[in-house]
Amino acid sequence: MSTKEEIEALAPWFHNIHLPDGRETAPNHFLGDFPTFKWEEIKSSIPEDLNGWKVLDIGCNAGFYSLELAKRGAEVNAIDLDEHYLKQAKWTAGKFGLDDRITFRQMQVYDLAHTEEKYDLVWFMGVFYHLRYPLLALDILSQKTTKMMVFQTLSLPGKEEMEIPQDVEFHKRDIMKTAAWPKMAFIEDRLAGDPTNWWAPNHQGIISMLRSCGFKIVAMPGEETYIAEKDKSLTTSLESWNYSEYLSAVGKDWQKEISKKTKK
Numbered sequence: 001m002s003t004k005e006e007i008e009a010l011a012p013w014f015h016n017i018h019l020p021d022g023r024e025t026a027p028n029h030f031l032g033d034f035p036t037f038k039w040e041e042i043k044s045s046i047p048e049d050l051n052g053w054k055v056l057d058i059g060c061n062a063g064f065y066s067l068e069l070a071k072r073g074a075e076v077n078a079i080d081l082d083e084h085y086l087k088q089a090k091w092t093a094g095k096f097g098l099d100d101r102i103t104f105r106q107m108q109v110y111d112l113a114h115t116e117e118k119y120d121l122v123w124f125m126g127v128f129y130h131l132r133y134p135l136l137a138l139d140i141l142s143q144k145t146t147k148m149m150v151f152q153t154l155s156l157p158g159k160e161e162m163e164i165p166q167d168v169e170f171h172k173r174d175i176m177k178t179a180a181w182p183k184m185a186f187i188e189d190r191l192a193g194d195p196t197n198w199w200a201p202n203h204q205g206i207i208s209m210l211r212s213c214g215f216k217i218v219a220m221p222g223e224e225t226y227i228a229e230k231d232k233s234l235t236t237s238l239e240s241w242n243y244s245e246y247l248s249a250v251g252k253d254w255q256k257e258i259s260k261k262t263k264k
């Protein structure tokens with residue numbers, strides 16, 4: 001089969017990947033040259049030399065970002081729940097001769113709670129709003145990340161920010177109706193025809209959720225795109241009263257785990 005025929009056999013494509021022979025996997029993409037234009041925005045916010053870095057690419061799709069990060073020297077673990085996209089990703093990595101640097105696995109983001117490995121860089125783009133349990137995913141990923149996370153989500157229009165009060169009086173809850181208050185809109189049916197879009201957080205909501213999971217935002221290189229770093233000075237709820245809820249939510253025996261921890 002020619003490369004052109006192979007591309008057609010693997011269609012439909014969401015990533016337009018420029019192959020080494022000059023062919024493109026989705027040259028007529030509805031977003032333009034996607035995700036090349038997103039990568040152009042982000043690439044200078046990521047270290048150019050990723051040798052020795054372990055990277056986790058969640059919802060890797062056809063592997064565009066995994067390839068770019070592997071080209072910089074990273075060892076990449078890429079996961080996606082969709083077998084179709086993983087097939088594209090494996091094929092594309094082979095075309096670039098990068099299949100020894102990238103491991104592809106069919107996994108749900110939540111499955112990561114049952115793995116041991118940690119990552120210097122977690123790439124979490126285009127997945128958060130597709131999840132029914134987005135904050136659980138962020139709590140899991142917070143424990144997997146040692147240095148940085150690149151985070152992108154569909155969001156609500158606007159860039160309002162605010163100082164978050166330490167407490168809100170019961171009768172003063174109107175403050176939560178202000179534009180900047182951290183929030184997520186729930187999509188009961190569809191957005192842009194897609195029934196897998198569940199949530200659209202606002203800008204302050206993204207900042208606050210990331211902070212609550214132990215990340216501080218250090219840059220916003222593009223629309224809806226955040227570079228976050230692990231910040232040890234932030235206490236997440238997992239280190240305090242909420243750990244048992246987390247353990248239970250990821251299907252662990254929380255009573256056993258908590259008693260092991262307190263015995264230490």
Ligand SMILES: C[S@@+](CC[C@H](N)C(=O)[O-])C[C@H]1O[C@@H](n2cnc3c(N)ncnc32)[C@H](O)[C@@H]1O
Binds near residue numbers: 127
């Ligand atoms: C909108 S695409 C984003 C692809 C890529 N990360 C990007 O930013 O271009 C969402 C991808 O996440 C995958 N996905 C959705 N829910 C997932 C989940 N719960 N666990 C793992 N992957 C998921 C989809 O199969 C799809 O490939």
